[in-house]
Amino acid sequence: MRNQPISVRHFSIWMAFLLCRLDRMTAEHVLPVFSGYWYTNAAHNYIDACGTDYWIYTDKIYGTAKSVGTLLLTDMLINNPYYSTCCQGGPCTWSEPFHIKYPSEYPPDFPSYGYDFHQDWPTISAQPNAPIVLLLDKRGNAPGNSNHSMYDCRMAVFIYPSYICPPGSRFSVSDTIDPENAYGCTTTPILCEADVVARNLSSTGFEGLGHTAIMRGLDVLEVLDETDSAPAGIYQHTLTSFKAANQYWGAKFTTNANFTFGLSFELSYAVVHAGLTQMAYPFEYTLFPFYHPGSPTEPAHFRCDTFVQYCYETGAGLTLYTPTLAITPSGLFDALPKFRETIPTFTAPSTLITLNETQSLEQLFAAQELDTNTISQRIQALIEDTQLTHAEKIGLLLDLSRHHQHESFKFQCVMDALAILKPAHGIQHLIELFYQLNEIPSRRKLLYALYEGIQGAKAALHLAEMTQAHEVARLFLKETFMTEKQYTLVSRALEYYLMAFGSPMEHLQDIIDITHFLRQDAQFAEIPYYNRILDLFRMIILTPALQQIFLLDVLQDGLEAVGEQRNTFQQVICIMRHRLEQEIVDDTLRNQVLPLVACTDHHTLRHNSLFAQQARSQAESNSSGPLVI
Secondary structure (H helix, E strand, O other): OOOOOOOHHHHHHHHHHHHOOOOOOOOOEEOOEEEEEEEEEEEEEEEEOOOOEEEEEEEEEEOOHHHHHHHHHHHHHHHOOHHHHOOOOOOOEEOOOEEEEEOOOOOOOOOOOOOOOOOHHHHHHOOOOOOOEEEEEEEEEOOOOOOHHHOOEEEEEEEEEEEEOOOOOEEEEOOOOOHHHOEEEEOOOOOOOOOEEEEOOOOOOOHHHOEEEEEEOOEEEEEEOOOOOOOOEEEEEEHHHHHHHOOEEEEEEOOOOOOOOOOEHHHHHHHHHHHHHHOOOOEEEOOOOOOEOOEOOEOEEEOHHHHHHHHHHHHHOOOOOOOOOOOOHHHHHHHOOEEEEEOOOOOOOOOOOOOOOOOOHHHHHHOOOOOHHHHHHHHHHHHHOOOOOHHHHHHHHHHHHHHOOOOHHHHHHHHHHHHHOOOHHHHHHHHHHHOOOOOHHHHHHHHHHHHHHHHHHHOOOOOHHHHHHHHHHHHHHHHHHHHOOOHHHHHHHHHHHHHHHOOOHHHHHHHHHHHHHHHOOOOOOOOOHHHHHHHHHHHHOOOHHHHHHHHHHHHHHHHOOOHHHHHHHHHHHHHHHHHHHHHOOOHHHHHHHHHHHOOOOOOOHHHHOHHHHHHHHHHHHHOOOOOOO
16 A cells, blocks of 8 residues: 555645745644544545645544444445355354554645655654554454454455644644745644735724735735835735734635635635736726726726735635725725634724715815715716716816815825726826926826826727827827936836837837936936836837847846845846736747746846847948957
8 A cells, every 4th residue: 555646736736835935934833633533535625725635535434443443344244245245155254353554654634645755644653552544354254264364255444544733733834944844733824825914004093994915925915005115016025024014903814615614725826826917017006996907008006905806806706895885905804704813912993984975076075084985986976977978077077186286195086086087088188287286196196097098099089189189198298208307207107108109110219218217227226126127127018129129138137136136136027927928029039038037047148139239230340250248
């Protein structure tokens, strides 16, 4: 008898789970304990988000090995006609069961079963009287034969003891540095893939609304609004930093009809992958519950809770939260059915959500503090209003934006609402308003509303006024990225220009010059390198011309960096890899780029870069030999 082999698929999923956790962890490893149950057969069901195996049992019986064996053998004798006739000359005389021990065999459902380097089973099986795998052997003799070593008939069954993690522990990664104790039962388990974590919102007076994120390995994926030190975006941060930022609420997880103990690892990985994919696209933060994923023609548009909702919808086909009034981070967290980690001394603040049914949109925006839930409802009602024309709806919001243009927070909310309507009829008004604004966040958010207006105009270019608005917006964006000096405005205007219009030949040199400008470390030292290099990739992937001109050279610069900057660059190209695979137009360029993204040996980059090719070509025309790069 041999251990049941672990499947290649099972092993690859589990190795992916381990590779998500490369940092050293401290955990209290404990031995599994006998559950009191025995069984004869277990079929592997699935691996959950924590790496725990779940099994389906043909039979699972509670009791001692003797009582279970007697029950099984008696059942065989009664229900299998063969055993009533297998002894020639009359009914068999049956012996008491022989118990043959197999201490080196693992029970199939043993925690971490199938991994040869794990030491728990040898430790347990060496203990006196420990339940181990047994072969129950009962022998039958024909009348007159009392020598059981010369039996006439035999029935036998293997029974396996079922071991579980003891109370107060569960299966988890313990220490990936020490392979022999890399996983097993532990009293201090880490959180699991795609678990939802929550804490207080870092906004005075609104702490109870909460802030949510999803687990990726030992880190969290979270949506954050812009700060003085970083733009808004989807970020991967350590769980430790997430907990330290404000009062931590705990971690929860969900189930579905097929996975009653938690999602499978495959589904939880798909949830996380959905979030990672969105990091490759331009990002717009919103206070409203309206959201949409990013694409080559749309920025990702989320806040913290809608990002979590989207990841589960896309990755696992699950809607975590269907509120009766309005989605909130605290509501989403409360809706999850099970805790993975609790904070016994903490009670999450309660936030009562009520809607103001009497005030108009203008009155709601005039309030000192914005009631975003009621405003969201009003905007939804405005969108669905059949009594107003599309242009009238845009006009109403434009009036609001002019009235609150010096209140940056409120102004940005109005721009978010306008963007939903794709305000093609408001393009000229938005351009005029841009030059009246002083706050950079307000101007940047206006560019987003303008871009959505361009998308609206594109859908109606058969109308002369839309064709004109489309061209006006194109010229405005070009002027903005050519004349503005503030990084956020230049990069966002160029990004939206490329998304809307590509890189036409008549403007290509200007676009190339500005892209070079954005690459200069000295110009924008206040912007984190991570954000700048991610923005750069997001821009140059947008058109075939920029791909040819910049991709290999940007890769060269980043992969020749050292220290933390090199690590950051590797992180960025991993984020961008799926877009590089899908959106590089030229097959030759794609075949050059993708192997470089997957490895760290890049000595051929400079030789293959477009600029190097141009330099060699020019040198060869001016001299008898090639230029050495």
